[in-house]
Amino acid sequence: MLTAEQITIAIQSFWQEQYPFAEATVWPGTVASTATAARWVELWIDAWTGSARRRTAVDRFEIALVAHCFSRDRSNPLAAHELASAARATLEHRTIAIGQPDDPDAPSIGHVMFREAELHDVGRRQLLGHREPLQQVIVALSAVVEAAAAAGM
């Protein structure tokens, strides 16, 4: 059975390596002051949903991942969109191998297969004239997580 820890490590490691603004990521569980940050991305795995399957079937379920992209960059009113587009390009249609954290050279124990992304602009442009305008774009993706199947023989 795949664990939440294994899946989270796989996704966060991939994100860390592939997302062009990885340094702007605020990881779940960490404390970060965003009061003075020009931009940042919060990456959350919001939901884990199993579907009906046989007890003996390989472990398989869906996850919902949300990247909240924020920007206070007054010189670039589309800065949050840049973060969001990069997030989409990083994850959409990607397949990420789930490794064994204690043995990186071991064969993968499963995969995360991302589907299409959905973007929502929840910023308020009229606030751009405000002292601290905040742009926010949400990138939502669903993915199927599937354990590696044992040989059928």
Added chain:
Amino acid sequence: MAVSTLTRNLRDGELVIRDGSNPPQSLTVVLDEGDLTWTERQRTIEVKDRGSIAAGHTRKGDDESVALSFSAKWTQLLGKAADPADPLQLYEMLMFVSGCDVVSTSSPGEQETLTLEFTIVDPAGVAGERVVFEKVYRESLTMSEGDEANQIAFTGRAFQTAPSISRI
């Protein structure tokens, strides 16, 4: 009491396919949809007396083979047929693809058949059951694409009037 009154559902089942090798090659269908369906039909000859059922009678008709179907998520189509070191795959077993050494359970010259073994575990752990379909031949195998998963759908018949059911 060796009977459980708990309802069974797709989570409790497991489908295994075996061929006629000695020992048999077997494949557990790990990504089936849990939609195995079979129908045991009974044919009856109605003999009516000048069109009247009340005055008529019935006789047993011909035996009818068991119709069955199931579907599974599609992973690799070819395994052993492409490389003997690879595990046997569902498609190549059902299709008796050359190179994967799947042997029919029927005699040479007859239609190619397999054995399907469906095990239903009792959730209470009291009285599991095994349903064995012998001499299962393929009528159709339909491969289709899908958003969540591609599918392989099998329909066929077991050349027997009813599967054998036993308690395990």
